[in-house]
Amino acid sequence: MPIADLLPEPADLDAYVDDQLTEGQRAQIEAHLARNPEAAARVMRDLALRRDLRRALAAPPAPRPLLGAARRLALARRRDARLRRMLRIVPAALLIGLGWLAHAGLGPLSVGESVAAAPAPPAVAAALSAHQVSLLRADMASQPETRGLDAAELRAATGIALPGLPGDWTVRDAQVFPSPQGPGIEVLFDTDDLGPVSHFAVRAGGFAVSLPHLHTTPDHAAAWFQIGETAHVLVADRDRAEALLATSVALSDTLY
Structure with missing residues (x-):
């Protein structure tokens, strides 16, 4: 059943929360949420509840050495499977493979794989630039x-x-920082647990509700989320990635 342009069914909002819609359908839902604050607040609460349920049902964390080994093994298996698929495809697959390698983070300015496999929005690049400045x-x-x-x-x-x-x-420094998305707010902090960390916020140009995701570069970790029309990005050293993601979850909760 197509999603109504003006008044989506409750099931459509549930499908949005469960990430079961096409890009076009998500765009229709987000346009509806941008015009209806009450519906947007419900979606935000449902997303937070979904995240909390996942945490409650998740297996206990493995010890750090085992966790690191498990991640390396999983990454190696994914790469091996992808390489086997590419070897069965003729020359066009070579171009696809080269594109995948660039996307995987082998370039000097590329953004690495995220925890939730979501592509980094433009605000992440602006935040990394603002952090370095x-x-x-x-x-x-x-x-x-x-x-x-x-x-x-x-x-x-x-x-x-x-x-x-x-x-x-x-607070170490607070500035209005220019970006391709318009003026953003860049605040650099000194913290005990994360070291120097910056928070960058900018209007993203569209409505969305995104729970925190993590992206890494060779030197930095960036945890981003979007609530309504504003994207928020925390940036710290790469070795603080896990703590940075947890902090971004706590910050996102203050905006619901």
Whole structure:
């Protein structure tokens, strides 16, 4: 049954939460949610509940050495299976294989595989750039840092609402940062558990509800999520990836 343009059935919203729709159907649902705050709030609550149920039903975490070995084995099996499939296909498969290798993160500026296999939105690239610029500014005496963080003023100027940030994070620099998506908010923090970490928020140009995903580069980890029309990205050193993802989950909960 096609999804109604103006009034989707409850089952359509459930299918959106369960990620069972085509791209076109998701676009129709997101257009409806953008016009209906009550329906959007319900979807956000359902997504959070779905995530919490997955956590509750998940197997206990393996010890770190075993977990690392399991990840390497799973990655090796996936690559082996892909290579076997490519070897059975004639020359066009070579081009597909080269594209897959580039997507897998072998290029110097590529974004690595995510925890949930979701493609990184443009805001992630902007956040990584903003993070590097913030660290550069922090080491320059001629570029004074702005430690005052006025969330209300920033929201009035940009239309971007910041999440509830941890009280023990120390603001090192706060700037309105230009990006291809428009002006974003870049805040660099000093933290005890994550080291230098930045939070970048920008209006994404469309409505979506995305729970936190993790992407990595050779040097950094970026955890992103989108609530409504605003994309949020946390960036820290790559070796803090797991803790960064957990923190992004906690921050996303403050926006529901």
